[in-house]
Amino acid sequence: MRPRLHVTNGDVAASTLEQLLPDDDVLPWRDPMVDGPFPAGLDLAATSQLRAAHLAGPNLEHDQVLRDFRLRDEHLASASRYREITLWFEHDLLDQLQILQILDRLAGAELAGTRLSMICINSYPGVDPFRGLGQLDPAQMATLLDKASAVTARQLILARAGWAAFRSPDPRDIETFLTQDLQALPYLRAALARHLQEFPSTSNGLGRTDRQLMRLVSEGVVRPGRLFADNTALETTLFLGDWGVYRHIEDLCNGRQPLLSAKPYGAFRGPLDPALSTEDFRKQELSLTECGRQVLADEADASDFRDIDCWLGGVHLIKGKPIWRWNESVGRLQVAQR
Amino acid sequence: MPNPPLLDPIFHQTVRTRLGSLLDGGACSFAELKTRLGVTDGNLDAHLRKLGAAGYLHSRMVIKDRVQTNYSLSPSGKRAFAAYLSNLRAIIRPPRARHRFADAQTRARAGARGR
Numbered sequence: 320m321r322p323r324l325h326v327t328n329g330d331v332a333a334s335t336l337e338q339l340l341p342d343d344d345v346l347p348w349r350d351p352m353v354d355g356p357f358p359a360g361l362d363l364a365a366t367s368q369l370r371a372a373h374l375a376g377p378n379l380e381h382d383q384v385l386r387d388f389r390l391r392d393e394h395l396a397s398a399s400r401y402r403e404i405t406l407w408f409e410h411d412l413l414d415q416l417q418i419l420q421i422l423d424r425l426a427g428a429e430l431a432g433t434r435l436s437m438i439c440i441n442s443y444p445g446v447d448p449f450r451g452l453g454q455l456d457p458a459q460m461a462t463l464l465d466k467a468s469a470v471t472a473r474q475l476i477l478a479r480a481g482w483a484a485f486r487s488p489d490p491r492d493i494e495t496f497l498t499q500d501l502q503a504l505p506y507l508r509a510a511l512a513r514h515l516q517e518f519p520s521t522s523n524g525l526g527r528t529d530r531q532l533m534r535l536v537s538e539g540v541v542r543p544g545r546l547f548a549d550n551t552a553l554e555t556t557l558f559l560g561d562w563g564v565y566r567h568i569e570d571l572c573n574g575r576q577p578l579l580s581a582k583p584y585g586a587f588r589g590p591l592d593p594a595l596s597t598e599d600f601r602k603q604e605l606s607l608t609e610c611g612r613q614v615l616a617d618e619a620d621a622s623d624f625r626d627i628d629c630w631l632g633g634v635h636l637i638k639g640k641p642i643w644r645w646n647e648s649v650g651r652l653q654v655a656q657r
Numbered sequence: 658m659p660n661p662p663l664l665d666p667i668f669h670q671t672v673r674t675r676l677g678s679l680l681d682g683g684a685c686s687f688a689e690l691k692t693r694l695g696v697t698d699g700n701l702d703a704h705l706r707k708l709g710a711a712g713y714l715h716s717r718m719v720i721k722d723r724v725q726t727n728y729s730l731s732p733s734g735k736r737a738f739a740a741y742l743s744n745l746r747a748i749i750r751p752p753r754a755r756h757r758f759a760d761a762q763t764r765a766r767a768g769a770r771g772r
Contacts, residue, residue, distance in 0.1 A: 322712070322733040330718050337715070344712055344731040378723045383687065386702055387716060387726050390709035397712045591723060 321402040321432075326395070326421060328414050331453035332407060332460075339457040344401070346394050349387065350374075352416040353514075354563055356630035359486040363392050363424055373630075378591035395424060403434040405467050407460075409451045410441035410506035411556040412513055418504070419485065422470065422478035436467040437474075441506055441556070450557045473503040481507060486633035490518065490643050490652055493632075513558060517631055518645040518652060523614050524621030526645075528559060528567050529578075533607060533615050536579060541604045543568065543587075565589050568605065574625030578611035662744035665737055667711045672696060672704050677730065677738045680708075684717060684727035713737055 323343045325336050333347035355373040357366065367388035375381035398404055406421060408414040418439070425435060442449045443459060452460070481504070484496035493511055501508045516527040525533065531553050532546060540549050547564045551557060559567070565587070571579040572587040581587040582604045590600050613619035621627075628637045636642055644655040668677045675694055679685055685693070691701050705728065708714045713734030717727050730738060 322736075324712065334717065342732050344733050345715065347716075347718075349718060380723075382698070383724075383726060386687070386705070387718075389706060390714060390716060393706055393710040394712055394714070397710055400712055591720070593722060 321400060323403045323405070324394075324398070324401040325405050325407055327407040327452060328409070328417055329453065332451070332455075335452070335455060335457055335460050336407065339460050346391065348417045348421060349391065350417070351413065351560065351563055352420070353413050353559060354566065356635070357486045357632050358630075358635070359483070359488060359633045363420075364389070367392055378589075378593070395421065396428075398425060398428055399430055399433055401433055403436065404430075406435075406437040406439070406470075407452060407463075408437070408439045409449075410439070410510070411451065412510040412558060414439070414451070415504070415507050415510035416485065419478045419482040419507075422475055423482040425470075426475040426479055435470040437470050438463050438467045439506065440466070450551075471503060477501060477504050477507070481511070485511070485514070488633050488635070490515065490631070490634050494652060509556070513554075513556070514632065515652060516645055516647075518634075518643050519621065519627065519636070519655075521644045521646045521653065521655065523617045523619070524623075524627075524644075525614060528564070529571060529621075530615070532564070532567055532571065533578060533611055536605045537607055537612075537615060541606065542601060543590075543603055543605070544601055546605065561590070571611070572605075576610045576624035577608055578614055578621065578624065579605050580608050581605055661748050664744055664748070665741045667707055667713060668738055668741040670704075670707075672700065673707060674741075676701075676704055676708065677713075677734075677741070680714075680728060680730045681735060681738050684729040686725050686727050690728070708734065711737070 323340075324346060325340065325343055326346045326348055327333050327336060328348060330347050330349065333345045336343075336345045350370060351374070356369055358369070361369065368385065371381055371385035371388055375384050404425070406418060408418050418437070440452075440463065443455060446454050446459075477499070480499075481496055484492040487493070493515060497508055497511060519526055520530065523530070528550070531550050535546055535549050540546050543565060546568065547561045550559075550564055568579065569587045569589060571577065572581050579587070584603065587603060587605070588595050588600065590597070592600070607615065610619065610624040614621050614624070622642075626638055627642065630636070634643060641654045643652050646653050668674055672694060676690065679690060679693060687701065691698065694701065696704075705714065711734070713731055715729050715731040715734075717729075719725055719727055
């Protein structure tokens with residue numbers, strides 16, 4: 320009999336599924352998709368190459384990241400050898416983007432003899448706050464098995480359109496996409512709406528995560544671990560993992576005139592810094608610089624002190640290109656002059 | 658005499674047979690596999706991709722001093738490797754044993770027809 324495949328969001332949930340279903344194959348869709356480039360017009364292989372270049376760093380070897388992306392992509396390309404593929408995801412932006420990317424890929428595949436199903440939840444009885452499938456043990460995961468429903472044609476159509484909108488260089492395509500009936504993918508609207516809030520604000524040039532982190536620092540939350548926890552508590556659904564938050568802190572400590580400073584090293588040093596013990600990492604203290612204070616008080620714009628160069632999905636925010644800004648008061652994007 | 662069984666071409670290659678044997682025994686990192694198999698990065702990469710494209714590979718990211726991925730055979734990879742070894746054994750069995758096996762099969766078939 321042909322085997323079954325389960326695709327899920329990361330290693331923790333994958334490991335639980337392996338314990339629960341030892342005869343089935345499991346594929347973790349390993350990519351922090353909230354962070355970094357997803358330009359339009361690239362196929363999965365080219366996208367993975369770009370992602371590997373973006374994610375690689377001192378503690379994450381480029382060749383290894385690229386190899387794992389290729390193995391992942393080729394595993395999914397063998398989808399037709401499975402009698403059933405089940406997607407296991409939750410409601411947050413990371414998972415919703417993973418669903419879009421995977422369904423976009425599978426929608427174009429020959430899968431006549433493969434049943435495609437999905438389990439996607441935003442809560443679990445007794446798990447509060449529910450952050451994701453990684454919190455569940457094998458017995459709890461087992462109760463979700465009969466919640467798997469066949470992926471519908473409407474879901475495939477929406478996934479393709481949503482994936483194209485997310486990767487578009489014009490983020491108004493996301494706003495247009497959000498005007499559609501999205502009930503077939505019930506958590507997608509809130510997730511993409513949260514994505515738009517990461518665009519620099521019209522009031523001070525900070526995206527929502529940066530603004531939250533700086534406000535917490537100004538309120539006396541200065542240790543990195545606590546900043547991660549308190550920032551997570553400000554989100555309705557999990558938005559960034561710890562590494563993602565530390566990456567934002569690192570960026571805020573960099574630039575022409577940093578908005579945050581870190582004691583005792585000046586620059587913020589990440590948790591995998593080989594020269595830093597876990598204890599020393601935890602002991603770092605963040606504080607607002609004078610520039611940071613002005614920006615947080617809306618007296619200056621973040622672009623006065625740092626040159627923007629970042630990707631939000633398919634949009635490259637960089638000097639010389641239109642800088643899309645999020646206008647919180649009207650809940651819309653607009654192009655700014657700087 | 659029965660036809661010899663087909664061998665899975667994914668595992669029927671010297672490096673990949675050894676790779677299958679190592680990964681069947683447990684999870685290994687890329688560096689570990691490279692050392693134990695004595696192959697280059699590019700060579701190992703190509704063979705892992707063959708296994709990956711067949712759905713025979715599981716991977717797990719672990720954090721030691723740095724981030725590392727460990728590879729093992731997936732359940733379908735384990736079944737395929739076990740079948741490969743079994744078929745290989747059937748092929749390399751000594752001729753007399755093979756004939757005894759064939760005779761036994763013939764007798765079994767005749768018995769089934771007689772019933």
